[in-house]
Amino acid sequence: MKFFRLFGEKGKESPEKTEAAEKAKMLAAYSGMRVEVANDKGRPLFVAKLEALDGDRGELHQYSETVGLQIDESILVKIRGYDEREKKAVYMEGTMTAMPQHVWQVEGLTVTGMENARAFFRLETNLDATVTKFSGLEMGEKSCKLLNISVGGACIGSDRKYHKGDRFLLKVKLLDDSPVSAMFCEVLRVTERGNSKFEYGCKFLELTEEDQEKIIQSIFEVQRQKRGYY
Numbered sequence: 001m002k003f004f005r006l007f008g009e010k011g012k013e014s015p016e017k018t019e020a021a022e023k024a025k026m027l028a029a030y031s032g033m034r035v036e037v038a039n040d041k042g043r044p045l046f047v048a049k050l051e052a053l054d055g056d057r058g059e060l061h062q063y064s065e066t067v068g069l070q071i072d073e074s075i076l077v078k079i080r081g082y083d084e085r086e087k088k089a090v091y092m093e094g095t096m097t098a099m100p101q102h103v104w105q106v107e108g109l110t111v112t113g114m115e116n117a118r119a120f121f122r123l124e125t126n127l128d129a130t131v132t133k134f135s136g137l138e139m140g141e142k143s144c145k146l147l148n149i150s151v152g153g154a155c156i157g158s159d160r161k162y163h164k165g166d167r168f169l170l171k172v173k174l175l176d177d178s179p180v181s182a183m184f185c186e187v188l189r190v191t192e193r194g195n196s197k198f199e200y201g202c203k204f205l206e207l208t209e210e211d212q213e214k215i216i217q218s219i220f221e222v223q224r225q226k227r228g229y230y
Contacts, residue, residue: 026111028053030090034121034151034216035060035081037096037104042078047121047220048104050081056094056109062102063217071098077106082117089117122150123219129156129172131185138162146172149219151212153203154185159196162187170202174218175225181218183207 031053037045037060048060060079079092094109129146133139144158154170162168166187173180189201207215 027056027058027109030081030083031058033081033083033090035079035092036121036220038078038080040076040078044220044224045077047216050079050106053109057105057107058094058109059099060096060104060106062104063213071096073097079106079109082121083114086114087116088114090114121216121219122148123222124148125174125222127172127174129170131156131158131160131162132169132171133162133166134168136166144170146170147199149174149215151204151207151215151219153188153201154183156200156202157193158198158200161198162190162200164188164190167205174222178218181215183211183215 030050033050034047035050036047039045046062048062050058051061052059074095074097077094077096079094081090081092082088083090090111091113092109093112094106097105097107099105125146125148127146129144130141131144132141138160142158142160144156144160147155147157149155149172156170164187168185169182170185171180171182184205185202186205187200187202191199191201193199
């Protein structure tokens, strides 16, 4: 009887190993996640994709349009991403070291928290913009205000009457020194604000991976400027 009991106990993993395996499994689910990387003081550094996760190690593939950083030693970083399945913001920490070609190795990666969020990389704005409908009573280019934007969609304000399901081309200049961005949109939500003013919650259609990265990069740079980081 003792033999069988000892044999069974021998096959059990320690609580520490089980916990480490669960953490590694959790991190592995975030491979390919878009993230914002900041230093330990919270200063934004760049946006990247979290790739090649292996245990508590991974790689941060910095978006190519971001200016390269001159960091010659390992630094502690804070990483924020968005879990599309759970609809939650994910917070991580780790130690980052530079590699060639805008890639950064991160070690000791741990999840420090999660919280409910509608979306990540959402920027509140009040920018002049235009929408162009190609059919119907409101056909043509009309002025509007971009109220907020994320990689998945935007909210605009207008005195024009649109309807759920309407599609149009949204044009806006997010940065003074950047070209105009153009996104094809579909209206998902209509909110009447009174005085013939409306707000429209829209989703972007037919965005390529490159288009999404450009939007994220623009949002990130606007955030940096608002915080006084150049």
